[in-house]
Amino acid sequence: MYKTLFRLLSVMILPGFMFGQIDYDKVKEATDVLFLNDVYVHNSGDTTFTMQDIIIQDGIIKQMGGSLEAPYNARTLKVDSSYVYPSFIDMMSHLGVKKEERKEDPRVKFPGFPPNDVAGITPEWKLTGKYDTKDGGIKSYRAAGFGMAHIVPRGRMLPGQSSLISLKSEDMVLDEGVATYMQFTGARRMYPSTVIAIMAKWRDLFNNAAYLSEHQDIFNKSPLGTPRPKKDLMLESLIPVTKKEQAVFTRTESIKSVFRALELEAELDYQLVLANAEVVDDAIAKIKAQNVPVVLSLALPKAEKEKDKKGDKAEKKDNKDKAVEHPQKEELAQRKRESIERYESQAGLLEDAGHKFAFSTMDLKSKDFKSNLNRMINAGLSKAGALDALTINAAKLLEIDDVAGSVEQGKLAYLFVSNKPYFNEGAHIGHTIVDGNWLEHPKKEKKKAKAGTGSGISGEWSYEIAIPEDERSGTITIEKADDDYSVTVFDQNQTDTEFTGNDVSYNGSTLTFTITIEDGGTLIVNFTMNFEGDSYEGFISIDGLGEFPMQGQRITSPE
């Protein structure tokens, strides 16, 4: 982190073959100039979308504005009226880092004094030579909207320094030696094996690096008659840390490790980043007082499934043998639920406390990314706060917000195009542009959802209501936002008349709502629709007039 743009760009122009083989199947694009016509742009801090055209060239956002002319050599993307967001930045993961084969641990004669590399203490190592451009995660996270990732090496206490990469298959490295990465992960059967030894070792290394730096300064000032400072690449790599020139991303999933890292920072004074934190709530006051950046983990404990809540299967099993039923089962289940909710609430708590944070995807499957984000939003995080954490906050933490983190003229071309506002039901990221490199992500056709499996009833439905002497027909549009449904009824017999459903309720198979017809007097019509696959049967009831059967089929699914 904390490198200049110059440094960033200089690494970018390194030839691609250094980091991955050229894919000869891939036909070179005819042009790298892209034109996005009439798109709605949304950046951090925006309250509304602004319609603009965007020209992308040479990996940067060349021009933005209304009514731009497509350059002669541009490819015009069919994204008219779509929504454009800055690419997400993954603040910490192992994306694109080679998995190393597990080797048998070497036996060391004196486990108290193992070689540093065997003990997992290699802060001088960078990720050079350890990149894996074929990591499947790069593709799937890119499809989920990510454009950059700050990646850390695998290993133990001090496995090395991090890199910043673009999520693409070539030229992916943007910068190396961004930050020092530290974990409270002990060496196997050798020093430091426990958290207490890791903390002691960190104090020891930190102070040694600081004294080595002092010694170097004395020597450089007057080399004659001064003992030579020892040459120690490992310690030397920590000198920037002691001078607060390089941050230390410390992996702190548990609240206890958060407190431990904070204590080390308070004692030694360096640029700590609490990384991949899962729980921070009780430490927020300290975090703010010490002004320590937080990178929250997007991984969450498994949500309770509906059936677990009802306890269907488990209950049946237990009923066979009532003697083993735990007397406090419900209380214990309740506490477990609250514990899950605690994890979901962390992002919202940090936002409420006014402490900026970014997100990491370590230990997270890309398919869980958006659902976890939504769980955090349901637990109190604002949507704007979620987008900030994924874009501008991360860019600021990496000190690259002058060139990344938002869609602005002159910035690096990292953005994605969604058919709908990102958090809307059915939003799909159809195009990603990462470092000016465009990819299309066609929507996979989902199998038609059966009613009763959740969001399966969204879409447009036909209806026929058999009222004697007055057959009615039309369409009903059902939309789902979060867990709430909204219903619009369009009656063909009354052209251009739309009714909005009130008191909408859906229990997994039956939808009920009412509409109010003002026609001289006020008529309230109650709808009941029982869904089965792509059709439904039901009835309407009108006070004083009775019930009338209705039926219909699905016309369209949500986009």
Place this chain on the structure above:
Amino acid sequence: MKQVLYIFSFLILSYPIIAQESGDILIKNGTVLTITNGNLKFTDILIRDGKIKSIAKDIKAEDVKVIDASGLYVMPGIIDAHSHIAIDAVNEGTNPVTAEVNVGDAIDPYDINIYRALAGGVTISHAMHGSANAIGGQCETIKHRWGAKDPAAMRMDGAPRTIKFALGENPMRVHGEGRGIVPATRMGVEQVFRNAFAEGKAYMKEWEAYQGGVTSVPPEYNLRKQTMADILKGDIIIHCHSYRADEILMLMNVLEDYGVDKICFQHVNEGFKVAPELAAFGAHASVFSDWWAYKFEVYYSTAYNAAILTENGVVTSINSDSRELIRHLYHEAAKTQRYGELSDDQALSLITINPAIQLGIEDRVGSIEEGKDGDIAIFKNHPLSIYAVPQYTIVDGAVRFNIKEDAADMRQEVNPEEQIPAFYEYRAHEEEDSCLQGVFEQLFLHQH
């Protein structure tokens, strides 16, 4: 946001005893066992801001929580001079000397054993490094402020630093037998001490030379040697795992050679053989009441150990070294009345003022005196009676255990992915000998 509020409200509801107790409390009309000033019947104790403000009959105080202790026994909070609860790491068993590590870095404020210890009237415990190494890590004197979320809140600020040493079979087994390195014998253990002290002494001189301008560049920093230097300077009290009399004498000789005098021997099962020598050295002893024969070097033992040491003028305490035993240290102390006929005050001193002396905190806790910390245990029936039942345990004037508000599930942290019921998860990976906790894995398990 709703969920957040919901969680918050739940926390308050389910932990009534934690919810923002002030450090003010008035304990009315109890039988006060002061330990240092006899027993006072029908006496009140007023605690203000966590400190004992007054001890008298009929104290009047406004705006203060009142506990009616009529018919109850009020004693100072029990202190356990040897335990391993509330810490996430016990042994850094990878080297015979690990003076630089500190279990205070690994405090676990959510350990349910803290609450269970409170339920046994214990307000302070000495969380110790294990006995795998001749010179193990530094220990932490913790106050059982159950409900505090920050590990740092458990520390007893101002308590002197302490460090674990170990004699005999454990360091020999782990390093000698396990790895074929020093110490393989009791002679080797002695040399480990002497080497470490010698290094610490040399290190101290190197730094003094640099700081005094004699040398021009800083010496190599070494936290381990620095810690040894701190022991030599008298800044750290040694607590040494010990059994055999010959080794106890050996360590006293080593300490004498290096001018170190702050030592408390732990376990010290053969202490009864060298009680006058311990007293002459000023060494303390922290013993089990009647626990022995769990390994060869612990065969020669007696339940009269505490009484013999006490009668010889050695400051003696009875400790638990166990998350189970810590819950009934008052019974353990009472055994000295059966084996040794100690008086009530002598027996209670073994779990109050004496361990306080051994931890260097006797000016603040260990007896009921005005000005001392408001750490109190209140019992139904005399604490040395077999019918004793703790009712309230108070730390710094805040009630941390109340038998009437003892919910079935007092855990502070719940694993969001736990199996229900969770009991077996907690027990699955535990080993019985917490003294050597973690060492088995380090030595024998290839964890891949």
